[in-house]
Amino acid sequence: MPSRITLxxxxxxxxxxxxxxxxxxxxxxxxxxxxxRALREHGEVPLIKLSAxxxxxxxxxxxxxxAPTVGFEMIQSADEPPRIADEIERLFGRRPSAIxxxxxxxxxxxxxxxxxxxxxxxLLDADGMGRxxxxxxxxxxxxxxxxxxxxxxxxxxxxxxxxxPVDGLWSEALARAVCVASGSAALMADYVxxxxxxxxxxxxxxxxxxxxxxxxxxxxxxxLATLQAELGAARLITGKLVDVERRTTGGFARGTxxxxxxxxxxxxxxxxxxxxxxxxxxxxxEQGDRVxxxxxxxxxVVDTQTATAVGTEGLVYGQRVTVLAWPCDPLWRTPKGLxxxxxxxxxxxxxxxxxETLFEEVAGA
Amino acid sequence: MPSRITLxxxxxxxxxxxxxxxxxxxxxxxxxxxxxRALREHGEVPLIKLSAxxxxxxxxxxxxxxAPTVGFEMIQSADEPPRIADEIERLFGRRPSAIxxxxxxxxxxxxxxxxxxxxxxxLLDADGMGRxxxxxxxxxxxxxxxxxxxxxxxxxxxxxxxxxPVDGLWSEALARAVCVASGSAALMADYVxxxxxxxxxxxxxxxxxxxxxxxxxxxxxxxLATLQAELGAARLITGKLVDVERRTTGGFARGTxxxxxxxxxxxxxxxxxxxxxxxxxxxxxEQGDRVxxxxxxxxxVVDTQTATAVGTEGLVYGQRVTVLAWPCDPLWRTPKGLxxxxxxxxxxxxxxxxxETLFEEVAGA
Numbered sequence: 029m030p031s032r033i034t035l036x037x038x039x040x041x042x043x044x045x046x047x048x049x050x051x052x053x054x055x056x057x058x059x060x061x062x063x064x065r066a067l068r069e070h071g072e073v074p075l076i077k078l079s080a081x082x083x084x085x086x087x088x089x090x091x092x093x094x095a096p097t098v099g100f101e102m103i104q105s106a107d108e109p110p111r112i113a114d115e116i117e118r119l120f121g122r123r124p125s126a127i128x129x130x131x132x133x134x135x136x137x138x139x140x141x142x143x144x145x146x147x148x149x150x151l152l153d154a155d156g157m158g159r160x161x162x163x164x165x166x167x168x169x170x171x172x173x174x175x176x177x178x179x180x181x182x183x184x185x186x187x188x189x190x191x192x193p194v195d196g197l198w199s200e201a202l203a204r205a206v207c208v209a210s211g212s213a214a215l216m217a218d219y220v221x222x223x224x225x226x227x228x229x230x231x232x233x234x235x236x237x238x239x240x241x242x243x244x245x246x247x248x249x250x251x252l253a254t255l256q257a258e259l260g261a262a263r264l265i266t267g268k269l270v271d272v273e274r275r276t277t278g279g280f281a282r283g284t285x286x287x288x289x290x291x292x293x294x295x296x297x298x299x300x301x302x303x304x305x306x307x308x309x310x311x312x313x314e315q316g317d318r319v320x321x322x323x324x325x326x327x328x329v330v331d332t333q334t335a336t337a338v339g340t341e342g343l344v345y346g347q348r349v350t351v352l353a354w355p356c357d358p359l360w361r362t363p364k365g366l367x368x369x370x371x372x373x374x375x376x377x378x379x380x381x382x383x384e385t386l387f388e389e390v391a392g393a
Numbered sequence: 394m395p396s397r398i399t400l401x402x403x404x405x406x407x408x409x410x411x412x413x414x415x416x417x418x419x420x421x422x423x424x425x426x427x428x429x430r431a432l433r434e435h436g437e438v439p440l441i442k443l444s445a446x447x448x449x450x451x452x453x454x455x456x457x458x459x460a461p462t463v464g465f466e467m468i469q470s471a472d473e474p475p476r477i478a479d480e481i482e483r484l485f486g487r488r489p490s491a492i493x494x495x496x497x498x499x500x501x502x503x504x505x506x507x508x509x510x511x512x513x514x515x516l517l518d519a520d521g522m523g524r525x526x527x528x529x530x531x532x533x534x535x536x537x538x539x540x541x542x543x544x545x546x547x548x549x550x551x552x553x554x555x556x557x558p559v560d561g562l563w564s565e566a567l568a569r570a571v572c573v574a575s576g577s578a579a580l581m582a583d584y585v586x587x588x589x590x591x592x593x594x595x596x597x598x599x600x601x602x603x604x605x606x607x608x609x610x611x612x613x614x615x616x617l618a619t620l621q622a623e624l625g626a627a628r629l630i631t632g633k634l635v636d637v638e639r640r641t642t643g644g645f646a647r648g649t650x651x652x653x654x655x656x657x658x659x660x661x662x663x664x665x666x667x668x669x670x671x672x673x674x675x676x677x678x679e680q681g682d683r684v685x686x687x688x689x690x691x692x693x694v695v696d697t698q699t700a701t702a703v704g705t706e707g708l709v710y711g712q713r714v715t716v717l718a719w720p721c722d723p724l725w726r727t728p729k730g731l732x733x734x735x736x737x738x739x740x741x742x743x744x745x746x747x748x749e750t751l752f753e754e755v756a757g758a
Contacts, residue, residue, distance in 0.1 A: 115557075118484075119483075119484075185559050185563065186559040187556065187557065187558050187559055187563050187567060188556075188557040189554060189555070189556050189557070189567060189571075190554070190555040190556075190557075191552065191553075191554050191555075192480075192552065192553040192554070192555075193552050194550050194551040194552055198550065198552050201574050202552060202554060202571060202574050202575070204574070205570040205571060205573065205574035206554075206567060206570060206571065208570065209566050209567050209569070209570035210567070
């Protein structure tokens with residue numbers, strides 16, 4: 029693990045966050061621009077382990093909340109992170125000790141470098157998802173049973189809203205309402221954790237993992253094989269995108285993508301069910317479709333040549349892609365984890381089964 | 394001014410608040426039930442003057458926010474006022490010294506008796522409107538130039554949301570969004586004032602005025618004449634409701650009522666423009682309608698026999714009513730007051746003119 033994040037790390041981090049975004053989490057490019065600008069202006073950001081923090085140090089999980097299309101505006105203003113820090117100091121009587129990405133997947137994995145630089149604070153090598161998820165309560169802190177005590181939001185205008193929700197579902201409902209009223213883009217601290225609370229309740233090592241994923245494939249002779257090995261991923265299919273259907277309903281980008289196998293995969297067809305992220309991958313068969321991977325395991329579509337992750341909004345007809353899937357953090361496989369972000373939490377009538385089991389069954393068949 | 398509010402005062406207060414509600418502000422009956430129950434349980438509530446409070450004492454302007462139809466639920470829970478007080482203690486390091494109605498008109502003028510009783514706090518003989526208005530920023534504190542620093546909301550579920558808005562308009566937008574997400578009913582502290590800030594920024598004497606208005610008409614030989622004298626009001630028309638049109642759009646009850654004169658007023662017709670409250674009263678004439686009174690002056694429809702105020706939701710065909718209008722607090726006639734709650738703030742293309750001027754012109758014509 030690097031001890032500091034420098035300008036040189038940002039592109040690798042962005043590349044890795046795109047892979048961990050499983051199709052969602054917003055475009056990493058704007059996050060990378062913001063991170064580079066902030067690093068140039070404020071200097072490098074220390075990357076620290078949770079074990080380095082004393083028990084009472086405050087860790088602030090930050091993320092942008094809102095429509096990804098509006099998120100780009102966020103980099104116009106540098107005032108949001110200080111406002112969140114000021115509100116925390118007002119409420120806790122001390123400054124935060126570290127910033128943590130709430131979700132490592134997508135742009136929300138990259139922006140925190142900018143926010144930490146602006147605040148002159150270290151970045152914690154951890155996040156609350158190990159991937160991307162669409163809803164506020166879909167974080168490891170919630171699954172670990174930490175009470176949803178505090179959400180702080182601030183918008184470009186300068187409003188600051190503090191929510192003390194009765195539970196994680198209310199924190200989602202109220203934060204979403206505030207975000208929409210604020211013009212669909214806000215910076216959010218979801219939980220303010222003492223280091224003591226964070227231990228066991230965050231997913232550690234994910235910032236350095238994203239950087240490692242990005243570094244592994246940069247300039248590799250066989251980017252796809254390198255990425256697959258780095259992730260420990262199953263290759264569900266390599267082929268061509270032959271159908272993409274997308275609609276935006278209830279603030280979610282929902283849709284289906286169909287990939288027809290080429291080369292060794294000729295004759296096979298895979299469908300991807302999408303709700304902001306890639307949630308379910310099924311092999312199409314006459315005797316009935318067969319699920320190969322499902323949320324909360326990670327499913328990412330990458331360009332077959334470059335192994336660059338393709339976001340759900342970037343899927344276009346004719347694209348040559350490979351679909352990779354690999355296991356989520358064990359926390360998501362607990363009963364509370366599956367209740368929070370398993371297939372049924374997204375409306376799929378499926379019992380969760382781990383990707384490695386499903387894939388072995390198919391490979392063995 | 395009474396020094397305490399007792400069970401015996403509640404019906405008079407409710408009656409007066411209905412008159413000051415200018416057709417809106419919610420049904421006073423549920424507020425009266427809640428106030429009586431709380432007074433029985435917790436004892437009488439001291440009614441104090443602002444001058445009795447030291448400069449640094451905290452005054453909390455409270456109101457229910459949300460759909461009036463949902464507001465009835467509010468009396469089911471006694472937990473909201475303590476939650477607001479706890480949040481204030483957390484933020485300010487001390488307990489509030491007094492509760493103040495944010496608006497004296499309608500149910501929001503009566504409920505604060507219950508809230509003060511529950512908290513064991515005195516009620517300040519003042520409010521932020523001197524009447525009823527539909528939006529959060531339409532309060533004297535905003536007009537007086539106090540920065541909109543803090544709004545605290547709590548709902549029946551137990552969520553607590555604190556808003557630090559950049560201005561009064563944002564406090565309305567964000568509080569409304571939170572209220573809707575909370576199920577369209579919440580208890581709200583709009584501003585938390587030191588007594589020093591409150592001086593000159595609240596409308597004093599309005600609680601005792603509401604009680605006096607209610608008392609004056611109870612058992613009077615001629616309730617209507619008595620009420621008119623008590624208010625110093627102009628009688629715009631006495632007649633019969635011949636048309637009522639209502640629609641609910643954008644969270645507002647909008648509509649028009651038409652009153653045909655009877656007795657001395659035979660041959661005259663008055664139309665009332667309604668947006669939650671009665672906002673504009675016009676005399677219909679072939680050569681063009683003539684405005685007799687307009688917001689922020691107060692326009693109230695009363696039953697001609699009993700002088701009981703009729704809310705906009707209670708207007709029915711055939712009702713025998715009298716329309717009274719009288720001057721608002723001088724604060725609302727300042728440029729900032731008219732900008733905030735004058736006719737143009739409600740979308741009417743009218744230059745404000747005081748009711749006494751308009752009425753004299755008509756009477757002299």
